[in-house]
Amino acid sequence: MxxxxxxxxxxxxxxxxxxxxxxxxxxxxxxxxxxxxxxxxxxxxxxxxxxxxxxxxxxxxxxxxxxxxxxxxxxxxxxxxxxxxxxxxxxxxxxxxxxxxxxxxxxxxxxxxxxxxxxxxxxxxxxxxxxxxxxxxxxxxxxxxxxxxxxxxxxxxxxxxxxxxxxxxxxxxxxxxxxxxxxxxxxxxxxxxxxxxxxxxxxxxxxxxxxxxxxxxxxxxxxxxxxxxxxxxxxxxxxxxxxxxxxKRAAGGFTVSFDLGGRPSEGAAALPGVSAVEIRGDRARLRSDDPDATVLELAARGLVRRLEVTPVSLNDAFLSLTSPEQSR
Amino acid sequence: MITAYVRLEVRRTLRDAGFAISSVGVPVMMYLLFTNLGGQNSAAYKTAAMVGMAAYGALGAALSLGTGVAEDKSSGWLRQLRITPMTPRQVVTGRALTGTVVVLPAILAVLLAGGLVNGVRLDAWQWAVTALALWAGSLPFTLLGLGNGYRLSAQTTGVVNVACNLGLAVVGGLWFPVGLFPEWLATLSSYTPTNRFSELGRSVAEGTAPEAAALTVLAVWAALFGAYAAASYRRSARTT
Missing domain, CATH: 3.40.50.300 (P-loop containing nucleotide triphosphate hydrolases)
Structure with a gap:
């Protein structure tokens, strides 16, 4: 589902x-x-x-x-x-x-x-x-x-x-x-x-x-x-x-993830549509309301590496709802 | 609706082996022991003791109902009942009616032991009225048991019921005749519901009408214990 x-x-x-x-x-x-x-x-x-x-x-x-x-x-x-x-x-x-x-x-x-x-x-x-x-x-x-x-x-x-x-x-x-x-x-x-x-x-x-x-x-x-x-x-x-x-939508819609390839992740939070940033090792996971805009901007900066766009799972939605400090 | 509930609860009580032993077996055994081992074995004593022990059995059965209620509270059965269309009043009434049914085996068993084993002779109407008097007179104790059950936890109810049972039985003269008591205790005894309860049965067995004082004391206790049961039920409804 x-x-x-x-x-x-x-x-x-x-x-x-x-x-x-x-x-x-x-x-x-x-x-x-x-x-x-x-x-x-x-x-x-x-x-x-x-x-x-x-x-x-x-x-x-x-x-x-x-x-x-x-x-x-x-x-x-x-x-x-x-x-x-x-x-x-x-x-x-x-x-x-x-x-x-x-x-x-x-x-x-x-x-x-x-x-x-x-x-x-x-x-x-x-x-x-x-x-x-x-x-x-x-x-x-x-x-x-x-x-x-x-x-x-x-x-x-x-x-x-x-x-x-x-x-x-x-x-x-x-x-x-x-x-x-x-x-x-x-x-x-x-x-x-x-x-x-x-x-x-x-x-x-x-x-x-x-x-x-x-x-x-x-x-x-x-x-x-x-x-x-x-x-x-x-x-x-x-x-x-x-x-x-x-x-799922209320929790921030989609997850946009990509490999950082050793680059710093500072600018990620300022990307269009992004509401939350999570870095795991070399991989960045951005929560985005507008994944199209986020991806276009990533591409313009030349950051697209193993790019993946997925709808937020209900699990993520639930976690972000029940622990508000994490979502913003 | 209430009848269905009473039928269910009566079945549950009668299937309880512990109930059968403590409220039917024990009074019968004590009656036979007291009347056949002691020094006094006169027919009058056997009759008086029969009524006393039947009263004691009824007291135990009535109080044990409260233990059942406390268990139902902890198992969640009372909560389940509250979300059926039965009103709280119907539930409590049904439980009290259950009490009036389950005291019968205790009363009848001791009367049977008196008639069949100890050769107590009474007119047919006296047997009937004695049983009836004991049965009706057990109502205050049913209400006391319910009050304890709705108010206290299962374990506490067990302990409190045993204390009520022994205290009321001994002071009320169900075990030993009040004639053996010192005067102050005899006076105290005449105010206990148990004393008046057995007096009610005894006077009928002796062929006299019960004293108005006996009926008054019992009625006052019934009202007190009834209020206690109602208050306890309201409290249990709040905290569960």
Missing amino acids: TAGTAVGTTAGTAAGTTAGTTAGTTAETTAGTTTAVAFSSVTKSFGAVRAVDGMDLVIRRGETVALLGRNGAGKSTTVSLLLGLDEPDGGLVRLFDAEPARAVAAGRVGAMLQDTRPVPRVTVRELVGFVARTYPDPLPVDEVLALAGLTELADRRADRLSGGQAQRVRFTVALAGNPELLVLDEPTAALDVEAREAFWDSMRRYARGGNTVLFSTHYLEEADEHADRIVVVDSGRVLADGTAEEL
């Missing part, structure tokens, strides 16, 4: 943003609102630690959004606030234009929480069946179990499963009530590659039905591959919000 020529990348951005909203038109039963999640200036501290620090975020219905951030960036607190498990110190959290508790009580929300151990002394079927029964319009239990590949394990006790199996049970619990908004906090943490693929398959199938999905992750590839939109969070704030392509 990160591949593609310079032209392709720039053209791709506009289309990406609207992809999510078109899916939202399939809203069937519920009236009105097109907004699934809204945070405005939300703050939350634990003691001296500001876990969420002025968060603004809007998720429209039908979108699949990744909350991307390092450990301790505030993702889990954001999820807790969103679900009404925690009260914000300031600001406003709304789900479907109502208080989180009301949306939860109405059965519109399902969630897979981090750090929950399986409930002791119940079978998978009993657990999923119970959760489904608390919702007004649940999926058939056998169907959800099959969707998560748990049919074989249905009569096993939930506390006697492997880590990956338990993770699937938690996903099933989130899904059982057929909620409109599915919130997944680090959903693939304990899964192996195969189980991960199967998980994302089920998630996509669910999202395709016009439902809204918010998942948090610290894996860039997951965000890039499975979300319509990526919200980068650090120190409890939204640093960037857009499609993967938009994030």
